[in-house]
Amino acid sequence: MISSNQTKSLLETMEKNEDPLAFADALGLLEKLITNIINNPNEDKFKHIKMTVKTLATRLFNIKQMTELLTLLGFIQLDQEYYLPDEEYGRLLENFNTIKWQHILSQGRADGPQQYLKAQEIVRQQQEVQRQYEKEQKEKEKIQQQMKYDRQERSLVKEKDSKANDLQFGAKVKTCEQLGINKNTGKRG
Numbered sequence: 001m002i003s004s005n006q007t008k009s010l011l012e013t014m015e016k017n018e019d020p021l022a023f024a025d026a027l028g029l030l031e032k033l034i035t036n037i038i039n040n041p042n043e044d045k046f047k048h049i050k051m052t053v054k055t056l057a058t059r060l061f062n063i064k065q066m067t068e069l070l071t072l073l074g075f076i077q078l079d080q081e082y083y084l085p086d087e088e089y090g091r092l093l094e095n096f097n098t099i100k101w102q103h104i105l106s107q108g109r110a111d112g113p114q115q116y117l118k119a120q121e122i123v124r125q126q127q128e129v130q131r132q133y134e135k136e137q138k139e140k141e142k143i144q145q146q147m148k149y150d151r152q153e154r155s156l157v158k159e160k161d162s163k164a165n166d167l168q169f170g171a172k173v174k175t176c177e178q179l180g181i182n183k184n185t186g187k188r189g
Contacts, residue, residue, distance in 0.1 A: 004098040007072055011102040014065045020110035026063045027103035029056070034073075034096055037084060047084040049075065073099075097130060 015023050036046040049070065051061055060066055067077070073095055074088025084092060101123045108119025 004095050007069070007095045007098045008102065010065065010069055010072060011098070014063060014069065015102070015106055015109075017065075018063055020106065022059075023063060024103065024106040024110045026060050026066065027099065027106055029060050030066075030069075031100055031103050033060075034092060034099060037089075037092065038096065041089060048081050049083075050081040052080050097126070101126065 011027075018026075033046075033049060040046050049056060049060075051057060067082075070082045071077070073084075074091040075082040075084050076088075077083075104119045104123050105116070108116040
């Protein structure tokens with residue numbers, strides 16, 4: 001599995017070698033294409049990125065290492081298009097935030113120093129939310145695993161009959177049945 005660190009490293013290299021506005025635009029377009037795949041995982045048409053489409057050719061594939069990035073994300077090249085096989089969907093999901101955050105940063109850089117500072121803060125906040133979510137998911141998995149073990153353990157332990165009525169000390173509690181009260185009507189009888 002390709003880590004998001006490799007994706008981030010490639011994106012940073014690409015950004016150094018490209019026009020800032022063109023790179024930010026390409027990442028925005030790529031983010032949109034990936035979002036369509038994520039939102040429609042069962043629709044095959046979104047899994048195809050055709051190099052012959054004019055918009056994609058001029059805005060996406062004009063970036064030198066874009067084909068390398070698509071391959072890193074799990075796409076495979078078929079003639080004049082890139083296709084995402086179902087088994088690579090997880091890799092795409094793992095790298096989506098890296099693409100999104102790099103897009104925010106590149107757009108901020110292209111817009112100027114003040115916008116770049118704002119973009120850095122936005123990415124920092126989103127990364128913190130992501131870390132918190134992952135931490136909560138790990139804790140949830142840990143609790144679910146413990147519950148599973150507890151259920152297995154209880155199923156192995158034989159339940160004991162209650163001895164409360166056999167006690168010879170404490171309050172002399174009598175049941176309704178012992179007092180002669182009919183459970184169905186609530187009357188003595």
